[in-house]
Amino acid sequence: xxxxxxxxxxxxxxxxxxxxxxxxxxxxxxxxxxxxxxxxxxxxxxxxxxxxxxxxxxxxxxxxxxxxxxxxxxxxxxxxxxxxxxxxxxxxxxxxxxxxxxxxxxxxxxxxxxxxxxxxxxx
Amino acid sequence: xxxxxxxxxxxxxxxxxxxxxxxxxxxxxxxxxxxxxxxxxxxxxxxxxxxxxxxxxxxxxxxxxxxxxxxxxxxxxxxxxxxxxxxxxxxxxxxxxxxxxxxxxxxxxxxxxxxxx
Numbered sequence: 491x492x493x494x495x496x497x498x499x500x501x502x503x504x505x506x507x508x509x510x511x512x513x514x515x516x517x518x519x520x521x522x523x524x525x526x527x528x529x530x531x532x533x534x535x536x537x538x539x540x541x542x543x544x545x546x547x548x549x550x551x552x553x554x555x556x557x558x559x560x561x562x563x564x565x566x567x568x569x570x571x572x573x574x575x576x577x578x579x580x581x582x583x584x585x586x587x588x589x590x591x592x593x594x595x596x597x598x599x600x601x602x603x604x605x606x607x608x609x610x611x612x613x
Numbered sequence: 614x615x616x617x618x619x620x621x622x623x624x625x626x627x628x629x630x631x632x633x634x635x636x637x638x639x640x641x642x643x644x645x646x647x648x649x650x651x652x653x654x655x656x657x658x659x660x661x662x663x664x665x666x667x668x669x670x671x672x673x674x675x676x677x678x679x680x681x682x683x684x685x686x687x688x689x690x691x692x693x694x695x696x697x698x699x700x701x702x703x704x705x706x707x708x709x710x711x712x713x714x715x716x717x718x719x720x721x722x723x724x725x726x727x728x729x730x
Contacts, residue, residue, distance in 0.1 A: 581707065594649075
């Protein structure tokens with residue numbers, strides 16, 4: 491049975507691109523486009539991992555990551571932040587709230603995401 | 614490196630080197646982000662930049678060393694300016710050791726990530 495990951499991304503185009511890449515690796519991908527939908531999805535059906543954008547319509551990925559990592563029911567779920575924000579203070583902020591990885595959305599994003607999931611034991 | 618594409622390519626090379634040397638995801642993210650932040654700032658400030666990567670696995674404390682020669686007149690004021698340009702406070706927080714030293718001939722930025730963690 492394929493593992494299921496939750497992709498938190500409010501851009502349909504980017505979500506589709508990432509989803510297609512992960513489907514190639516036999517992962518089941520659920521997509522949430524807001525923080526509210528993310529929290530509902532995580533509690534309804536805890537994923538093996540969460541891929542988390544930073545810029546969301548109703549919150550930030552930093553706040554969402556902090557919330558998930560401070561909840562005993564969801565703290566164990568690995569979170570990989572995937573974002574256009576690639577400055578030093580952005581990465582520090584993401585890792586400080588408990589993300590297991592911080593990946594810039596550049597030409598190598600999908601490759602790095604797959605490798606991160608592999609190192610986390612998801613793939 | 615001379616442009617954004619060079620920065621992205623170098624960031625990826627540093628990330629992969631860190632992974633090949635056995636560093637985990639968080640150190641990979643940290644060192645690659647530090648390199649890209651500094652590189653981008655230096656390209657903006659001076660048009661291009663060059664760095665050296667060296668994995669010293671045989672040292673008493675094995676490390677990934679990144680060294681960056683920078684132009685400097687050696688004055689404390691210029692050193693302070695360089696620190697501001699490369700966002701040294703933020704970038705040094707991403708690595709295990711960072712130093713920026715200068716004399717009348719120039720400056721040398723060194724970033725270090727321990728390999729045996």
